[in-house]
Amino acid sequence: MAVTAKPRVIVIGAGFGGLWAVKTLAGGPVDIRVIDRNNYHTFLALLYQVAAAELEAEDIAYPIRSIFRDFPDVDFALAYVHRIDTEKRIVTTDKKAFPYDYLIVATGSIPHTFGVPGVDTHAFFLKTLEEGVELKNHIVCCFESAAMLGDRAGDSGILTFVIVGGGATGVEYAGALSELIHGSIVRDYQNIDFRSVRIILLEAAEGLVANMPESIRSYTLGKLRQLGVEVRLSTKVTAVTPETVVLSDGETIPTQTVVWTAGVRAEPVAALSGIPVRNDGRVPVTPTLQVPGHPEIYVVGDAAFIDTEGGALPMVAQVAIQSAATAARNIGLQITGRQPLPFRYRDRGSMITIGRNAAGAVIGSRTFTGFFAWVLWLVIHLANLIGFRNRVMVLINWAWDYLLYERAVRFVFPSQTPSLSKSPSCVFRTRCDDERLNP
Amino acid sequence: MAVTAKPRVIVIGAGFGGLWAVKTLAGGPVDIRVIDRNNYHTFLALLYQVAAAELEAEDIAYPIRSIFRDFPDVDFALAYVHRIDTEKRIVTTDKKAFPYDYLIVATGSIPHTFGVPGVDTHAFFLKTLEEGVELKNHIVCCFESAAMLGDRAGDSGILTFVIVGGGATGVEYAGALSELIHGSIVRDYQNIDFRSVRIILLEAAEGLVANMPESIRSYTLGKLRQLGVEVRLSTKVTAVTPETVVLSDGETIPTQTVVWTAGVRAEPVAALSGIPVRNDGRVPVTPTLQVPGHPEIYVVGDAAFIDTEGGALPMVAQVAIQSAATAARNIGLQITGRQPLPFRYRDRGSMITIGRNAAGAVIGSRTFTGFFAWVLWLVIHLANLIGFRNRVMVLINWAWDYLLYERAVRFVFPSQTPSLSKSPSCVFRTRCDDERLNP
Numbered sequence: 001m002a003v004t005a006k007p008r009v010i011v012i013g014a015g016f017g018g019l020w021a022v023k024t025l026a027g028g029p030v031d032i033r034v035i036d037r038n039n040y041h042t043f044l045a046l047l048y049q050v051a052a053a054e055l056e057a058e059d060i061a062y063p064i065r066s067i068f069r070d071f072p073d074v075d076f077a078l079a080y081v082h083r084i085d086t087e088k089r090i091v092t093t094d095k096k097a098f099p100y101d102y103l104i105v106a107t108g109s110i111p112h113t114f115g116v117p118g119v120d121t122h123a124f125f126l127k128t129l130e131e132g133v134e135l136k137n138h139i140v141c142c143f144e145s146a147a148m149l150g151d152r153a154g155d156s157g158i159l160t161f162v163i164v165g166g167g168a169t170g171v172e173y174a175g176a177l178s179e180l181i182h183g184s185i186v187r188d189y190q191n192i193d194f195r196s197v198r199i200i201l202l203e204a205a206e207g208l209v210a211n212m213p214e215s216i217r218s219y220t221l222g223k224l225r226q227l228g229v230e231v232r233l234s235t236k237v238t239a240v241t242p243e244t245v246v247l248s249d250g251e252t253i254p255t256q257t258v259v260w261t262a263g264v265r266a267e268p269v270a271a272l273s274g275i276p277v278r279n280d281g282r283v284p285v286t287p288t289l290q291v292p293g294h295p296e297i298y299v300v301g302d303a304a305f306i307d308t309e310g311g312a313l314p315m316v317a318q319v320a321i322q323s324a325a326t327a328a329r330n331i332g333l334q335i336t337g338r339q340p341l342p343f344r345y346r347d348r349g350s351m352i353t354i355g356r357n358a359a360g361a362v363i364g365s366r367t368f369t370g371f372f373a374w375v376l377w378l379v380i381h382l383a384n385l386i387g388f389r390n391r392v393m394v395l396i397n398w399a400w401d402y403l404l405y406e407r408a409v410r411f412v413f414p415s416q417t418p419s420l421s422k423s424p425s426c427v428f429r430t431r432c433d434d435e436r437l438n439p
Numbered sequence: 440m441a442v443t444a445k446p447r448v449i450v451i452g453a454g455f456g457g458l459w460a461v462k463t464l465a466g467g468p469v470d471i472r473v474i475d476r477n478n479y480h481t482f483l484a485l486l487y488q489v490a491a492a493e494l495e496a497e498d499i500a501y502p503i504r505s506i507f508r509d510f511p512d513v514d515f516a517l518a519y520v521h522r523i524d525t526e527k528r529i530v531t532t533d534k535k536a537f538p539y540d541y542l543i544v545a546t547g548s549i550p551h552t553f554g555v556p557g558v559d560t561h562a563f564f565l566k567t568l569e570e571g572v573e574l575k576n577h578i579v580c581c582f583e584s585a586a587m588l589g590d591r592a593g594d595s596g597i598l599t600f601v602i603v604g605g606g607a608t609g610v611e612y613a614g615a616l617s618e619l620i621h622g623s624i625v626r627d628y629q630n631i632d633f634r635s636v637r638i639i640l641l642e643a644a645e646g647l648v649a650n651m652p653e654s655i656r657s658y659t660l661g662k663l664r665q666l667g668v669e670v671r672l673s674t675k676v677t678a679v680t681p682e683t684v685v686l687s688d689g690e691t692i693p694t695q696t697v698v699w700t701a702g703v704r705a706e707p708v709a710a711l712s713g714i715p716v717r718n719d720g721r722v723p724v725t726p727t728l729q730v731p732g733h734p735e736i737y738v739v740g741d742a743a744f745i746d747t748e749g750g751a752l753p754m755v756a757q758v759a760i761q762s763a764a765t766a767a768r769n770i771g772l773q774i775t776g777r778q779p780l781p782f783r784y785r786d787r788g789s790m791i792t793i794g795r796n797a798a799g800a801v802i803g804s805r806t807f808t809g810f811f812a813w814v815l816w817l818v819i820h821l822a823n824l825i826g827f828r829n830r831v832m833v834l835i836n837w838a839w840d841y842l843l844y845e846r847a848v849r850f851v852f853p854s855q856t857p858s859l860s861k862s863p864s865c866v867f868r869t870r871c872d873d874e875r876l877n878p
Contacts, residue, residue: 039583056497065627072629078583095587144478144517148534188504190511389839393832400828412478412517 006031006073007335010091010100012081012269014041014064017106017301017320019386024328026071029335033098035091037080039064042129043385045317046394048169050132051259052176053140053184054401057129059393062386081107084273086294102296102331105270105283106324109302109315112263112280118240123260126169135259137412139177142257143185144412146192154196157254162245164237165262166203167210168352171220173259174201175355178227184401200230200253202237204262209352209360211314216352216360219369223354237262264315266303278305287342289327295334298327306343313345322346353377356402445470445512446774449530449539451520451708453480453503456545456740456759458825463767465510468774472537474530476519478503481568482824484756485833487608489571490698491615492579492623493840496568498832501825520546523712525733541735541770544709544722545763548741548754551702551719557679562699565608574698578616581696582624585631593635596693601684603676604701605642606649607791610659612698613640614794617666623840639669639692641676643701648791648799650753655791655799658808662793676701703754705742717744726781728766734773737766747784757787792816795841 007030011018014036025032040061049055068074079093084103091098111127113119124135139161146153153159161177163170178199186194201208201224208220208231224231236248240258247253266281275291277283282305283291289304291297301320306313313319323343330340349363351373359374361367368376378398385391446469450457453475464471479500488494507513518532523542530537550566552558563574578600585592592598600616602609617638625633640647640663647659647670663670675687679697686692705720714730716722721744722730728743730736740759745752752758762782769779788802790812798813800806807815817837824830 039579056495058495058497063627069627075586075630077587078580079587140478141517147514148516148518188502188508191514389835392835396828396831396835 007101007331008033008099009102009104009331010035010098011104011106012036012084012091013106013108013267013301013303014038014076015044015106015108015301015320016317017108017303017324018104019067019324020321021104021106021300021324021328022068022071022074024325025331026068026074028332030073030102030331032071032074033077033100034064034068034074035077035079035081035093035098036064037078038129039076039078040129041067041386043390044127045381045384047126047129047132048173048176050129051126051135051139051173052180053136054176054180055394055397057133059390059397060385061129062390067386081269084269084275084297086273086275086291086297089296100296102334103298104324104327104331105297105299105303106301106320107267107269107303108320109264110267111260112265113260114263116237116239119237119258119260122240122242123164123258125260126173127264138257139180140185140412143189143192147189150191151193153192155254157243158256159192159196160198160200160253160255161257161259162200162202162253162255163259163261164202164245165260166201166205166208166231166233167261170201170203170259170261171208171224172353173261174199174224174229175227175353175358178224178229179355182228197228198230199228200232200255202235202247203231203233204236206233208233211350212352212360213362213367215367216362216369219360220352220354223358227355264302270299270303275299280305288330288340289323289343290330290340295340298330300324300327306345308345316350318348319345351377351380446540447472447538448541448543448770449474449537450543450545451475451523451530452545452547452706452740452742453477453515454483454545454547454740454759455756456547456742456763457543458506458763459760460543460545460739460763460767461507461510461513463764464770465507465513467771469512469541469770471510471513472516472539473503473507473513474516474518474520474532474537475503476517477568478515478517479568480506480825482829483566484820484823486565486568486571487612487615489568490565490574490578490612491619492575493615493619494833494836496572498829498836499824500568501829506825520708523708523714523736525712525714525730525736528735539735541773542737543763543766543770544736544738544742545740545759546706546708546742547759548703549706550699551704552699553702555676555678558676558697558699561679561681562603562697564699565612566703577696578619579624582628582631586628589630590632592631594693596682597695598631598635599637599639599692599694600696600698601639601641601692601694602698602700603641603684604699605640605644605647605670605672606700607789609640609642609698609700610647610663611792612700613638613663613668614666614792614797617663617668618794621667636667637669638667639671639694641674641686642670642672643675645672647672650789651791651799652801652806654806655801655808658799659791659793662797666794703741709738709742714738719744727769727779728762728782729769729779734779737769739763739766745782745784752784755789758784761785790816790819 009030010033011021012035040063043060046060065076079095082092111125125131142158146158163174207217239246244252245258270283271277271281283299284305285299289298300323302315326343333340351361353359357371357374359377360369361373361376382391448469448471450460450473479502482499485499489496504515518534521531528539550564564570581597585597602613646656678685683691684697709722710716710720722738723744724738728737739762741754765782772779790800792798796810796813798816799808800812821830
C-alpha cells in the first residue's frame with residue numbers, strides 16, 4: 001500500500017449503515033477501511049425467506065470486496081472486532097489492530113432475550129444468515145422426524161411452531177412458514193397428518209405490528225388467521241425448554257421450535273469499549289451523530305440512540321442508511337475544517353408482507369393493503385438488493401414459488417453437527433463424527 | 440401407511456446408483472424405502488465447481504423426497520446407517536431399524552488416504568457437498584489472510600495451492616481454481632502480488648488422466664500448464680502437515696491447502712456388516728450383482744467390485760447408473776420367480792474439462808478436444824442435472840462466469856467454527872464463541 005497522509009476512516013460493520021457510509025465517503029480525500037466478521041453484506045429484510053426455504057442464503061448476500069472494487073481508497077478486513085480504544089484511536093481485532101482518525105460504528109443489533117430463561121440456548125433467532133439457514137434446516141428436520149414418528153407426531157409437539165414477537169419479522173415469518181408447510185412441504189410427506197401442524201404467533205402487546213396504522217394492523221391479523229396462524233395477543237413467554245414454551249398465563253405448549261423475534265439490542269462492542277450506552281446497548285449520540293466527547297467517533301443505525309423531536313428513531317434499515325450517509329458527510333465537513341450538520345430523518349414509509357398477494361404499505365399519509373401493496377413490496381425489495389445477479393436469482397425463486405407453489409431450496413445443508421444444533425430431535429452427523437470409524 | 444404384503448426393498452444411498460435403482464423399481468409390485476444421511480441427492484460431477492466458487496451448493500443438490508413425490512410406494516428415511524444385519528435382514532440406523540426382503544447397497548465411496556500421515560486431518564477432500572463448500576471457504580480465506588499479510592504473503596505458503604491426484608477431479612479442480620484466482624479473485628485484492636500464487640498438481644504416475652487416450656492426455660497437460668498450473672508427474676506425497684506438504688523426493692512445500700483427490704475406497708458399511716470385501720472396501724459381487732451367499736442383497740456402483748472380461752469396472756457414475764438399473768430389474772425377476780440376469784456394462788464414453796473452452800471427450804472410438812468437446816461437456820452435464828430449476832441456475836451461473844469472468848458466489852459461509860475448520864490461518868467465529876460475552 002502506498003504511504004499516504006490522507007485521514008484514515010474506519011467503518012465497523014458492512015450492513016446497511018456501513019455500506020452507505022462507505023459509498024458516501026468513497027472517492028473523497030480519505031483512506032477507508034471496512035471491518036466485518038463476514039466477507040459479505042446480508043440483505044436482512046429477506047432473511048425470513050431464507051428461513052422459510054424460499055430463497056437461498058447466497059441470494060441475499062453480496063461479497064463486500066466486490067461492492068467496493070472500483071474504489072481504490074476502500075480496503076476491507078475480514079476480522080472480528082474486540083474493542084475500540086477510544087484514547088489511542090485504535091480498533092483491535094482478532095487479526096490485527098487498525099488505527100483510525102475517524103470512526104463510524106455501524107455494528108447493528110443482536111437479539112434481546114430480556115433474560116427469559118432458555119431463550120439463549122433453545123430458541124432460534126433471525127438476525128444472521130447462519131441463523132436463517134439453521135432455522136430452515138430445523139423446520140425440514142421436524143418434518144423428517146414426524147415422518148419417522150408417524151401417528152405419534154402430533155402429540156410430540158414436533159409439528160408445533162411457535163414464533164415469539166408480533167413485529168415485522170415475526171409476522172412475515174409466520175406467514176411464510178404457513179405457506180411453506182401447507183403449499184409445498186405437504187406434498188412430500190404422505191404419512192403425516194397436516195391437521196396436526198400448529199403455527200402460533202405470540203405477542204406481548206395488545207396488537208401486531210405496533211408501528212403500523214390500524215387498517216394495516218387489522219388486515220395483518222386477518223390474513224395471518226386466514227393462513228391458519230394462531231395469533232395470541234397479550235401473551236408473554238416466561239421460559240423456553242428443549243421441548244416446550246411456557247406462557248405467562250401458565251400454559252405450557254409442547255414444541256421444539258421457538259423462533260425469537262421479540263426484541264433487539266445493540267451489538268455490544270461500543271459498551272465493551274467503555275462508550276456510554278443505554279440499557280439496550282445503544283449509544284446516545286449528539287444531533288450530529290457523534291459520541292459526546294469524541295467528535296471523531298460516529299455511531300449510526302441500530303447501534304445509535306438517535307433522539308429527535310418526534311421521539312427516538314426506530315431500529316430499521318432506513319434510519320441506518322440515512323444516518324450513515326449523514327455521518328460520512330459530517331466527516332467530510334470536519335476534514336475540511338467545517339462544522340458537522342445535524343441529522344434529519346426522512347420517513348419514507350414502511351411495509352409488511354404476510355404472504356402471497358398480501359401485504360400492507362404506508363407511504364406518507366396513504367396506506368395500501370392487498371395485491372397492490374404486495375407488488376410494491378416485491379419491487380422495492382428487489383430494487384434494494386445489491387447485485388444484479390442476486391436480483392435475477394431472487395426473481396427466479398419468487399416466480400417459481402408463486403407459479404408452482406414449490407420451494408426448491410429445502411435442503412438440510414450443511415449437515416448439522418450435534419454441537420451446533422439446537423434441534424434435539426434432528427441431529428445429523430458429518431463423517432468426522434462417524435462412530436463406526438472412531439468407536 | 441397401509442398394511443401391505445408387497446416385498447420390501449431397501450435402497451441405501453441416494454447417489455446415482457440409489458436414484459436409478461429406485462427409478463427402475465418404482466411402480467412395480469414392491470414397497471421401496473430409500474435411506475440416506477442427507478435429504479438431497481448431490482450431482483458430484485460438478486462438485487469441483489462448488490469448490491471453485493462457480494456454482495452454489497444448492498445448484499447441484501436436489502431434495503430426495505421431491506424426486507419420488509409421484510411414486511406412492513417410495514418412502515424416504517433421513518438416517519445414518521449403522522449396520523446391515525444380513526441374517527435378520529434388518530438395516531439398523533441412528534433413528535430406527537428397517538427390515539427388508541431385498542437390499543440394494545449403493546453407498547458409494549469415500550476418500551482413500553493410503554495411510555499417508557496428516558491427510559485425514561489436514562487435507563481437503565472433494566467427495567461431499569460439505570467438503571466442496573469447506574474448500575471454497577478456505578480458498579477465499581487464504582486470500583483474506585494474504586491481504587492482511589501484505590508483502591509477506593508469498594513466503595508464507597498461503598498462496599500455494601496443492602492438488603494431489605491427476606485424475607479427473609484433480610485436473611478439473613486445478614483448472615477451475617486457476618480460472619477462479621486469475622480471472623475473478625485477482626480483481627478484488629489490490630495489495631496482493633498474484634505472481635506469488637502457485638497451483639501445483641501432483642500425480643504419482645507418469646501421466647495425468649490415465650484412463651484417457653494419449654491425445655487427450657497431452658492436451659490436458661498442455662492446457663493446465665497454459666493456465667499456470669505446475670504439473671509434477673511421478674511425484675508422491677509422504678506427509679501433510681498444517682503448513683506443508685512433503686514429497687517423495689524430499690522436497691517440502693509450504694502450503695495451507697492440500698486437496699486430496701488421489702484415490703477413493705468404498706464407504707465402509709458393507710465391510711462393517713461382515714460382508715466380505717476387498718482391500719479397498721468394495722464388495723466382489725456375482726455377475727448378477729448379488730453378494731455371494733446372499734441373493735437378496737445387491738451391491739452397485741462404487742460400493743461394488745464388478746469384474747468383467749475387460750477387467751474390473753471403474754468407479755464412475757455410468758457404472759453406478761447402469762449397475763443399479765440391472766440390480767433393480769433383477770429384483771423384479773426374483774420376485775416373479777425368475778433368474779437374475781448378468782450385468783452388461785456399456786461404455787458411453789468419458790469426458791474431462793480443464794477450463795474455459797477447453798475439454799476432452801471420448802465417444803466410442805472418436806476423441807475430441809477443445810471448444811467442441813467443452814460445449815459437449817456443458818450440454819451433457821446440464822442434461823444430467825436433476826431438476827429443471829437446478830439447470831436454470833447452473834446455466835445462469837455458467838453464463839455469468841463465461842461472459843463476465845465473475846464468480847458471484849465467493850462467500851465464506853457458513854462462518855467456520857474453530858472445531859470444524861482445517862484452516863489454521865483463517866478461523867471465524869460465531870456468536871456463540873464470542874469471548875467478549877463469555878470471557
